[in-house]
Amino acid sequence: MAKEKLFAYLALGAYLTVCPFLLQGVASDSNSRYTQKAYSSYEIIDFYHLNYASSYPQYLISSDYKLGWEHQIANKVVKAEYQNHLYKGKYSQTDHLKDTIELYAPHESMLLSCGWNLKQFFLQPHIRVGENMGGGLAAKYYTTNIVYSGNVSSKEDKADINYSIRDEDGNIPFSWLKTDASIGILSSRLNANIKLTSLSPVTCDSLFDNNIHSSSIGADISYNINKDLQISIQSSYTDIDADLMYKKQQYGDIQNFRVLSINTSLQKTLPHFSYQIGADSYFGGIGSDTYLDIWPFTYLDTFLAHRTRIKQLGIQAISPKLELIYTFSAKPIDGFNFSLGIGYHHLFHKEDVIIRNRKVVLYPFIFTYDTNHYNWQDDINGYFNIPLQASYRKEAGMLEIKLQQLAPIKWSDLFTKPTTSTGEPSDGVKQHQWGGLSCQINLSFQF
Amino acid sequence: MKPRFTPILVAVLFVTAFLLVSCFDSNTEPENPPTDVSAANVLAREGMTILNQTIIDLGNNQPDINSSEDLMQQTTFDSIESKFTAALAVDANNPMANLGMSILSIVEINYDNELWTMLDDAGLINNSPRRIINNQFQFLASAPLCVVNQIKGAKTDPMSIMRVQNFIRNNVLPKLDNAITRLDKAVAMADSTSLMIEVDNEEMVEIDCGEIYAFRAATNAVKAAFNFMVAYDMDMTDPNGGYSWQDDIQNIEEPQGYSYGIYDHHIDGTILYLEYRDDWYAESYVQSHSMEIMMKTMKWNLDNSATFGKLTSTGVASLNAAKAAILSAAADVKLGTNSILAETDDQTNDIIKIENINSINAEFPFTDDDTPAFAQTWQNVNDISDWLTTVMNSTYALTLNGVDFSVNVGAFFNGAILDIEDYIPFLQWNDPAIDWVEDSIDYEHGWTPYNNSYSFYENGVYITVNNISYVRRRDHDFDLNWGNDLDDQGNVIYEYDVPYFPDYTFNGVLPGMTRAKMLLLHG
Numbered sequence: 001m002a003k004e005k006l007f008a009y010l011a012l013g014a015y016l017t018v019c020p021f022l023l024q025g026v027a028s029d030s031n032s033r034y035t036q037k038a039y040s041s042y043e044i045i046d047f048y049h050l051n052y053a054s055s056y057p058q059y060l061i062s063s064d065y066k067l068g069w070e071h072q073i074a075n076k077v078v079k080a081e082y083q084n085h086l087y088k089g090k091y092s093q094t095d096h097l098k099d100t101i102e103l104y105a106p107h108e109s110m111l112l113s114c115g116w117n118l119k120q121f122f123l124q125p126h127i128r129v130g131e132n133m134g135g136g137l138a139a140k141y142y143t144t145n146i147v148y149s150g151n152v153s154s155k156e157d158k159a160d161i162n163y164s165i166r167d168e169d170g171n172i173p174f175s176w177l178k179t180d181a182s183i184g185i186l187s188s189r190l191n192a193n194i195k196l197t198s199l200s201p202v203t204c205d206s207l208f209d210n211n212i213h214s215s216s217i218g219a220d221i222s223y224n225i226n227k228d229l230q231i232s233i234q235s236s237y238t239d240i241d242a243d244l245m246y247k248k249q250q251y252g253d254i255q256n257f258r259v260l261s262i263n264t265s266l267q268k269t270l271p272h273f274s275y276q277i278g279a280d281s282y283f284g285g286i287g288s289d290t291y292l293d294i295w296p297f298t299y300l301d302t303f304l305a306h307r308t309r310i311k312q313l314g315i316q317a318i319s320p321k322l323e324l325i326y327t328f329s330a331k332p333i334d335g336f337n338f339s340l341g342i343g344y345h346h347l348f349h350k351e352d353v354i355i356r357n358r359k360v361v362l363y364p365f366i367f368t369y370d371t372n373h374y375n376w377q378d379d380i381n382g383y384f385n386i387p388l389q390a391s392y393r394k395e396a397g398m399l400e401i402k403l404q405q406l407a408p409i410k411w412s413d414l415f416t417k418p419t420t421s422t423g424e425p426s427d428g429v430k431q432h433q434w435g436g437l438s439c440q441i442n443l444s445f446q447f
Numbered sequence: 448m449k450p451r452f453t454p455i456l457v458a459v460l461f462v463t464a465f466l467l468v469s470c471f472d473s474n475t476e477p478e479n480p481p482t483d484v485s486a487a488n489v490l491a492r493e494g495m496t497i498l499n500q501t502i503i504d505l506g507n508n509q510p511d512i513n514s515s516e517d518l519m520q521q522t523t524f525d526s527i528e529s530k531f532t533a534a535l536a537v538d539a540n541n542p543m544a545n546l547g548m549s550i551l552s553i554v555e556i557n558y559d560n561e562l563w564t565m566l567d568d569a570g571l572i573n574n575s576p577r578r579i580i581n582n583q584f585q586f587l588a589s590a591p592l593c594v595v596n597q598i599k600g601a602k603t604d605p606m607s608i609m610r611v612q613n614f615i616r617n618n619v620l621p622k623l624d625n626a627i628t629r630l631d632k633a634v635a636m637a638d639s640t641s642l643m644i645e646v647d648n649e650e651m652v653e654i655d656c657g658e659i660y661a662f663r664a665a666t667n668a669v670k671a672a673f674n675f676m677v678a679y680d681m682d683m684t685d686p687n688g689g690y691s692w693q694d695d696i697q698n699i700e701e702p703q704g705y706s707y708g709i710y711d712h713h714i715d716g717t718i719l720y721l722e723y724r725d726d727w728y729a730e731s732y733v734q735s736h737s738m739e740i741m742m743k744t745m746k747w748n749l750d751n752s753a754t755f756g757k758l759t760s761t762g763v764a765s766l767n768a769a770k771a772a773i774l775s776a777a778a779d780v781k782l783g784t785n786s787i788l789a790e791t792d793d794q795t796n797d798i799i800k801i802e803n804i805n806s807i808n809a810e811f812p813f814t815d816d817d818t819p820a821f822a823q824t825w826q827n828v829n830d831i832s833d834w835l836t837t838v839m840n841s842t843y844a845l846t847l848n849g850v851d852f853s854v855n856v857g858a859f860f861n862g863a864i865l866d867i868e869d870y871i872p873f874l875q876w877n878d879p880a881i882d883w884v885e886d887s888i889d890y891e892h893g894w895t896p897y898n899n900s901y902s903f904y905e906n907g908v909y910i911t912v913n914n915i916s917y918v919r920r921r922d923h924d925f926d927l928n929w930g931n932d933l934d935d936q937g938n939v940i941y942e943y944d945v946p947y948f949p950d951y952t953f954n955g956v957l958p959g960m961t962r963a964k965m966l967l968l969h970g
Binding site for chain 2 (some may be wrong): 361368
């Protein structure tokens with residue numbers, strides 16, 4: 001049960017990373033009296049946590065902090081924004097707490113940009129300095145009714161996997177260059193964007209060459225049928241390949257890891273209520289020759305000769321959804337504003353995961369593979385989504401808090417009394433799981 | 448004209464005949480016909496595929512002797528061997544076929560249930576690995592203890608050790624020699640021939656000389672262990688030369704009529720004594736009496752047998768063979784690492800990669816405080832091989848617990864210990880005519896009773912005893928009182944003292960060793 005909840009929370013984490021963008025608040029009114037704006041935001045997402053014996057052997061969290069300043073000078077907009085983003089995770093088994101694998105993926109940079117309004121054009125190049133360098137260019141073209149936009153940017157990113165298993169410690173670095181290119185069109189009714197993203201490898205260190213290649217294409221279209229009714233469609237397709245090398249020897253090969261997502265919704269907005277119906281769908285797969293040599297870095301591999309093959313990673317999920325949101329005020333007003341919502345996403349899903357592990361039969365000549373099948377279609381039926389947003393607005397500034405909780409559910413568990421307490425495993429040590437919570441605090445003021 | 452024409456014609460006919468005869472006689476085939484390597488490879492690969500799958504299917508399977516499963520297993524081995532034999536008939540040096548025959552020999556030993564049942568019954572592998580696959584060096588390390596266990600009489604199920612030793616000499620050692628001979632041929636051809644083995648329809652792994660050397664080292668380790676097991680005569684007979692002592696052990700029955708729990712009590716002053724037996728008391732009876740028979744039989748053999756505990760007629764040869772096998776194993780480890788480090792091909796499909804050897808060597812030197820001084824000098828794997836070779840071939844100086852001493856392992860393998868009895872500690876045996884097994888108090892504990900009164904069941908009767916200040920329960924068990932350890936003056940010593948030996952050097956195996964040094968080494 002613990003493992004099933006873990007995967008449920010992690011799967012929902014994917015939703016949480018997308019949702020903030022879907023629930024963006026209304027942009028604060030621009031006021032010509034003010035030429036400068038300072039803002040700060042902090043977001044933390046708790047994908048999953050396991051508490052066992054007063055420690056946290058398993059967790060996945062992300063945090064994102066921004067601190068920025070914009071200044072409009074005549075036809076120029078100068079911007080500086082400090083960004084600090086971190087993905088952090090840990091995995092160890094409850095019966096081997098000392099053996100751990102940790103994920104650490106930081107991003108820290110200072111974005112500096114200067115934009116020029118040139119009649120119908122707006123150009124805004126930017127650079128990133130700091131731990132993660134980058135740069136890019138944004139452009140907009142204004143016509144009477146339509147705004148055309150284009151954006152190209154590139155930035156460095158990195159991640160580390162730190163392991164400590166059986167007195168063997170080590171670090172596996174990953175480094176890549178992420179390049180985005182997008183074009184968009186915005187009118188009174190239509191907002192459409194197409195985005196291309198690619199990851200290309202960057203040299204890690206003298207020992208590792210973890211070459212990750214990824215390409216992704218996505219489209220995002222929303223159309224206002226009338227002032228109260230909006231339809232939107234988002235889709236994306238991602239393909240990832242990776243050659244993992246240690247001391248010029250290959251220890252892993254990820255082939256054709258692909259994810260397709262299609263999200264549709266129809267939203268009706270009333271003065272104090274809005275409701276949304278739609279469906280999200282996800283499809284995933286991987287090439288059958290994907291493998292990882294778990295212990296290529298120590299002398300143990302000489303005798304273990306371990307290899308894990310991911311033969312199949314078939315994931316299909318279709319999730320119809322219904323969400324209802326109550327808003328205190330139809331439009332943001334000065335003073336206190338809040339909105340509260342509840343949504344249910346039912347999951348029709350099927351997983352077919354086959355993992356094979358190599359083991360020694362007669363060293364050093366004869367080996368074989370154990371085969372393990374995994375699926376979770378019987379472990380989760382759907383999930384609830386509860387967004388809460390509260391803000392305090394004044395003419396010159398705003399403080400906003402956004403909370404969102406996702407809660408997986410299996411309907412049969414509600415009607416079946418458990419025979420043993422899920423909080424007390426057989427070894428008598430209490431454990432507790434939670435996750436699916438995101439919290440964002442935004443502060444801005446103009447002067 | 449006619450007379451001249453005739454000689455010419457005869458000469459022409461002669462030459463023509465000669466040529467024609469030569470044509471008919473000449474063998475158009477060369478003296479050594481070319482070897483059909485491809486045909487041999489096909490047969491060898493077929494055999495290897497079946498062998499591969501058979502070993503995977505066998506896993507930890509241990510069918511009963513002469514069960515249908517056991518017989519089917521042998522039939523399978525025979526069919527595999529026929530493939531390799533056919534390949535070798537076509538190409539005697541075929542590396543895949545030679546490798547396969549070698550592996551098959553080891554597998555047959557590993558899954559010879561008759562052998563392992565005998566070894567278990569004879570007490571040779573009481574606390575040792577039951578099999579040799581992936582356990583070869585552990586098996587070698589446990590071999591000396593197996594022999595010592597015979598002297599200690601630690602086995603509980605009687606089995607003629609002579610029968611076991613004969614089986615090892617006649618069945619196991621020849622197979623091991625055959626396996627090593629095959630590996631010699633395989634390693635000679637490995638680098639000039641690509642040896643690929645399929646792994647479960649997922650990938651092909653390449654077998655190079657390095658892997659074969661590693662396997663040959665492990666096989667030599669097993670050969671050394673089995674040679675060690677047959678060096679000494681450990682066969683025990685009873686006074687009339689038979690094995691009725693084994694029947695006597697089999698005939699020991701658990702005593703009937705014992706009651707468990709509290710079976711008796713008495714009062715001494717105000718202290719209540721409870722005599723208690725646990726439910727394994729009867730089993731303990733059987734074990735103790737079994738041990739008594741075996742130890743008395745061993746004592747009789749030590750005193751009267753001309754051969755018990757002594758090197759057999761081929762004992763020195765067996766010890767020499769064990770030493771040679773250990774030295775070969777050490778050499779193979781070195782050959783293997785050097786071979787792998789010298790490889791220049793793509794390492795992707797190798798099992799033991801260059802990086803694996805580098806990773807092992809990166810663990811050196813060992814600097815922990817617990818590491819012996821001699822081990823701290825090792826800089827790589829080859830240094831261990833060199834060290835072992837030195838230890839086996841010469842007197843080696845060591846320091847342990849601050850004590851300098853020497854070891855001459857070679858002396859042992861050259862037959863320094865002709866008779867184990869000459870080197871066991873000074874002992875005083877009890878009279879074999881009397882019972883050695885006696886009831887004893889294994890454990891005692893007590894408590895203060897409530898209200899100076901205590902109630903209990905004794906043999907099914909509920910009893911209450913009043914006016915007592917303390918209750919003491921004594922748990923009974925059987926104790927085997929075989930005798931005592933003595934010092935060199937014949938005085939009885941405490942059982943946990945370091946024993947007194949007649950020769951602390953063990954006839955040169957530990958040159959210069961004295962009791963004082965041994966006490967310091969013991970800590």
